[in-house]
Amino acid sequence: MPIDENFKNSRKIAGKHEGHDVWGPVESPKVLGIHGSVVAVDFDICIADGICLDVCPVAVFDWLNTPGHPASEKKADPTREPDCIYCMACETQCPVQAIKIYQP
Numbered sequence: 001m002p003i004d005e006n007f008k009n010s011r012k013i014a015g016k017h018e019g020h021d022v023w024g025p026v027e028s029p030k031v032l033g034i035h036g037s038v039v040a041v042d043f044d045i046c047i048a049d050g051i052c053l054d055v056c057p058v059a060v061f062d063w064l065n066t067p068g069h070p071a072s073e074k075k076a077d078p079t080r081e082p083d084c085i086y087c088m089a090c091e092t093q094c095p096v097q098a099i100k101i102y103q104p
């Protein structure tokens with residue numbers, strides 16, 4: 001299942017992480033929610049493929065260790081979300097469609 005493109009209506013902001021929003025529900029370590037509102041990464045879908053880190057021209061992502069998560073033990077965290085130039089490479093290339101870009 002890809003990231004829910006309507007998640008901003010169906011979820012609530014549960015907190016902040018590294019300056020970006022975290023959309024719940026969050027029940028760590030097994031349920032982690034969606035990180036980011038411009039560069040949104042569904043941590044519960046991410047399998048740590050890593051192509052998003054490779055293709056992003058402005059290095060928006062950092063690895064975040066998530067031990068105990070059923071899909072993968074690290075996630076692509078949109079640490080530098082404000083730097084996104086909307087090239088869309090990450091959204092297009094993520095093999096599990098865990099990323100959705102919202103251009104303001």
Ligand code: F3S
Nearest residue numbers: 056084085087088090
């Ligand atoms: Fe990078 Fe994805 Fe934005 S590849 S520039 S975070 S659209």
Ligand code: F3S
Nearest residue numbers: 046047049050052094
């Ligand atoms: Fe995860 Fe997809 Fe990136 S699986 S590491 S969000 S390419």
Ligand code: ZN
Nearest residue numbers: 017035077078
């Ligand atoms: Zn985060």
